[in-house]
Amino acid sequence: MFGYIRPNKPELLVKEYDLYKSAYCGLCKRMGKDYGRLSRLALSYDGTFLAMLSMALRDDCPGFEAGRCVANPAKRCTYCTGHEESYAYAGAVSVLTAYYKIKDDIKDSGFWGKLRSVCLLPFAVRGYHKARKRYPKLDSIVYEYIQAQSKVEQDPQTGIDAAAEPTAVMLRKVLMPVAGGDQIREAIFLQLGYFLGRWIYLIDAADDIEKDQKKNNFNPFVKKLIREREKPLEGEALADYCNGVLNQTLSQIILSYQLLSxxxxxxxxxxxxxxxxPAMQKLVLYDRKAKREKV
Structure with a gap:
């Protein structure tokens, strides 16, 4: 998972932030139980969001229990309990996507990135096999996404929409089981999952613009706005363009979400x-750039 779907902490009440942390810690605990301690390296904000969304649709209320942090026993924390299938599914998504990301990095990264991924792969294999055995359809979804993403990024004619399509389709398929067979929810998740996946791909591409430009890697924004223009966009003009594309996608996410109960x-x-x-867009497109310019 990419790690961009996170709350805007300053706008959360203390009790709301504690609720979020309890879901995060609950997923961490379940991943360690299902796939081993090192699987927690794949724990992400995105996986926590998926678990919370799944639990949010269920009739029964989740429970809470106090305990010690599984990663740091000296630290106390609260775990959100119950709804074990929601945690199990979110954990499997996290483990499978992390495994394929490592495999992809081995193929496409430079020497140091490749070396790091080769070292991580043995620790990811065990969790991957367990997750694939439990959720074979989910494994097929993620595998097909990796293959489709690699294919579109090898095509020199690929534009922004086509580049974001595999991630959008993948997340739409990942969200469908969360609907629990409810036709209305499934219709909503067709849109919510698609545009959330598209947003994730685009924010990741925007975050990597400078790196991809230096390394001559594929990036839909670099390709369209820098390499193919007589007068390339740069600086704030480039950030504004990316922000506009992301806002169009974000509006569809919010419209879909508002239909959910x-x-x-x-x-x-x-x-x-x-x-x-929106706070993540601001951080990626404007705040980080401003910090780099001050250095």
């Missing part, structure tokens, strides 16, 4: 989608 975590999930995603 959530039973739990509604204020936290609303914060993530309506405030956390």
């Amino acid at each position: 959530l039973r739990h975590f509604d204020t936290v999930i609303s914060n993530i989608l309506t405030q956390g995603l």
Whole structure:
């Protein structure tokens, strides 16, 4: 997972942030139980969001229990309990995507990136096999996404929409089981999953613009706005363009979300989608650039 779907912490009430942390810690604990301690390296904000969204649609309320942090026993934390299948599914998504990301990095990275990924691969294999055995359809979805993404990025004619399509389709398919067979939810998730996947791909591409430009890697924004223009966009003009594309996608995410009826975590999930995603755009496109210019 990419790690961009996170809450806007300053706008959360203390009790809401504690609720979010309890879901994060609950997923961490479940991943360690299912796939071993090192699988927690794949723990992400995106996986936590998926677990929360799944739990938010269920009738029964989740429980909470105090305990010690599984990664740091000296630290106390609260775990969100119950809804084990929601955690199991989110954990499997995290483990599978991490495994294929490592495999992809071995193929496409430079020497040091390749070496790092080769060292990580043995630790990811065990969790991958367990997740694939439990969720074979999910494994097929992620594998097909990796193959499709690699194919479109090798095509010199690929534009922004085509480049974002595999991630969009993948997340749409990943979200469908969360709907629990409810036709109305499935219709909503067709849109929510698609545009959330598209947003994730685009924010990641925007975040990597400078790196991809230096290394001559594929990046839809670099290709369209820098390499193919007589007068390339740069600086704030480039950030403004990327922000506009992301805002168009974000508006569709929020429209889809507003059609959902959530039973739990509604204020936290609303914060993530309506405030956390825009805050991430600001951080990636403007704040980080401003910090680099000051150095």
